[in-house]
Amino acid sequence: MKEYEIIIETINPCGGDRHSQQEIIEANIESPEAFVKEKGRFPIIDKIENPDGGVVIVTGDGKGYMVRYTFSE
Secondary structure, three states: EEEEEEEEEEEEOOOOHHHHHEEEEEEOOOOOHHHHHHHHOEEEEEEOOOOOOOOEEEEEEEOEEEEEEEEEE
């Protein structure tokens, strides 16, 4: 397991990124994908791996509601 700092941004279609609700947590997890599949409420839309080792996973309902998870070791 690795320890990650996770930024969870909940984005609604009316407010967009500017008015997202943010939460920061720390967790020991097997993988970012497993965490999102277990804890997330929407299916995974996109996954981006940053050169610094961080991972960004975007989930959504296809109607404008999205949750973006940013994982940093």
